[in-house]
Amino acid sequence: xxxxxxxxxxxxxxxxxxxxxxxxxxxxxxxxxxxxxxxxxxxxxxxxxxxxxxxxxxxxxxxxxxxxxxxxxxxxxxxxxxxxxxxxxxxxxxxxxxxxxxxxxxxxxxxxxxxxxxxxxxxxxxxxxxxxxxxxxxxxxxxxxxxxxxxxxxxxxxxxxxxxxxxxxxxxxxxxxxxxxxxxxxxxxxxxxxxxxxxxxxxxxxxxxxxxxxxxxxxxxxxxxxxxxxxxxxxxxxxxxxxxxxxxxxxxxxxxxxxxxxxxxxxxxxxxxxxxxxxxxxxxxxxxxxxxxxxxxxxxxxxxxxxxxx
Numbered sequence: 001x002x003x004x005x006x007x008x009x010x011x012x013x014x015x016x017x018x019x020x021x022x023x024x025x026x027x028x029x030x031x032x033x034x035x036x037x038x039x040x041x042x043x044x045x046x047x048x049x050x051x052x053x054x055x056x057x058x059x060x061x062x063x064x065x066x067x068x069x070x071x072x073x074x075x076x077x078x079x080x081x082x083x084x085x086x087x088x089x090x091x092x093x094x095x096x097x098x099x100x101x102x103x104x105x106x107x108x109x110x111x112x113x114x115x116x117x118x119x120x121x122x123x124x125x126x127x128x129x130x131x132x133x134x135x136x137x138x139x140x141x142x143x144x145x146x147x148x149x150x151x152x153x154x155x156x157x158x159x160x161x162x163x164x165x166x167x168x169x170x171x172x173x174x175x176x177x178x179x180x181x182x183x184x185x186x187x188x189x190x191x192x193x194x195x196x197x198x199x200x201x202x203x204x205x206x207x208x209x210x211x212x213x214x215x216x217x218x219x220x221x222x223x224x225x226x227x228x229x230x231x232x233x234x235x236x237x238x239x240x241x242x243x244x245x246x247x248x249x250x251x252x253x254x255x256x257x258x259x260x261x262x263x264x265x266x267x268x269x270x271x272x273x274x275x276x277x278x279x280x281x282x283x284x285x286x287x288x289x290x291x292x293x294x295x296x297x298x299x300x301x302x303x304x305x306x307x308x309x310x
Contacts, residue, residue: 004029004064004156004188005050011058012045019045021211022059027204029155030186032178034193034202034219038298042211043192047158050190051081064155077105080149081158086141087148090134094125094144097133098151105152115151122184123147123177139170143177150181156188157181164194175201196290205290209298219290224265226296227288231269233259234282241279 005027012020020042027033037043048054050061052072061068064078088097095116102112120126123143128136133144142162149157159178163171175198181187191202199205199219206216215222235241238257245252245259250272253260263269269285 002029003027003062004031005033005190006062007046007050007059009059010046010049010056010061012042012049012054012056019211020049020056023208023211023213024059025206025213025216027156027188027190029188030182031203032182032189032191032201034191034199034205035208036192036196036199036205036294037208041209041298043208044160046208047160047190047192051079051158052076077152078154079156079158080152080154082142082145082149082160082162084161084164086133086145088133088141088144091132093130093132094136094147095129097144098147101148102151107152115153119147119150122150122181124173137170138166139173142166142170142174146174146177146181150187153185154187156190159189159191159193161192161194163198171195171198196294199290207294207297214297215293219293222293223288223290225293227292228262228264229266229269229288230286231261231263231272232284232286233261233276233280234284235259235279236281237279241276244276244279 003026005025007026008024010020010023011018023046035043035046045054049056050063050068052068052075055069063075066074066078068075089100092100098116098119099112102108102115107115116129120129123146125140125143125147128140128144133141136144146159146162162178163174166174178189182189191198193199202219204216205219205222207214215226217225233241234257238254241259242254250261261272263272266285266287273280273283
């Protein structure tokens with residue numbers, strides 16, 4: 001497949017500080033791409049460069065075949081951006097906000113009515129079109145924000161922390177809108193998130209730290225390479241199981257009668273379970289997560305308080 005975004009050797013400096021240090025990446029058309037990193041890692045700087053909002057000091061960026069820095073008008077027509085903070089007017093209705101946005105792209109009259117119907121159906125905002133934006137719930141606002149980013153039919157949609165602060169049910173509705181969007185139009189979605197379980201939905205993920213890409217792969221492959229599964233063993237005879245584990249030289253952690261062991265994979269757990277079966281009352285296998293991957297690669301909790309990016 002062709003690349004919706006192609007970056008080669010991107011460098012961005014702020015004085016003596018190098019915020020983005022020679023990164024390269026490709027985002028295939030139609031995929032959901034997760035771009036992850038601690039605060040201050042260069043994530044927002046990279047996105048601002050891609051969106052032509054920030055100049056850069058070295059390298060090249062192409063969005064849908066258009067060179068950032070030389071064809072910025074074409075780049076901006078090809079992308080939609082949903083920022084962390086809303087840019088919609090709280091006094092206007094959702095319909096009025098979207099009409100104002102569409103007019104910037106020359107979409108008016110019947111063309112706007114047709115496009116509004118499509119976007120409203122995709123994001124599930126039909127019932128709130130004539131309500132003032134400022135009176136909407138958090139989840140309704142986020143879906144309206146996504147509709148704003150889609151109204152001019154972009155080929156690439158940037159979602160910057162789209163579900164931060166939302167409750168689980170509302171987050172699920174926002175994600176349902178994103179999945180509907182991808183299925184219906186094949187839009188490329190470039191996502192940043194602090195919720196690692198959301199990164200599991202991605203087709204591909206890159207982790208940036210200290211201005212450099214430290215890993216890129218599918219979420220499943222990243223979990224295999226940079227996390228461990230945990231086997232939890234339950235028993236009615238803790239002394240016997242403890243003795244058995246120590247005799248095998250198997251490292252474990254015991255807490256409230258549950259013995260936790262790190263295993264390389266689900267398959268690696270099978271021999272242990274079979275051997276220990278007479279001593280067990282039950283077991284649980286917990287697969288490695290994207291949180292484990294993130295901590296392994298960056299050594300930092302992704303839920304740090306926000307800091308100003310370099």
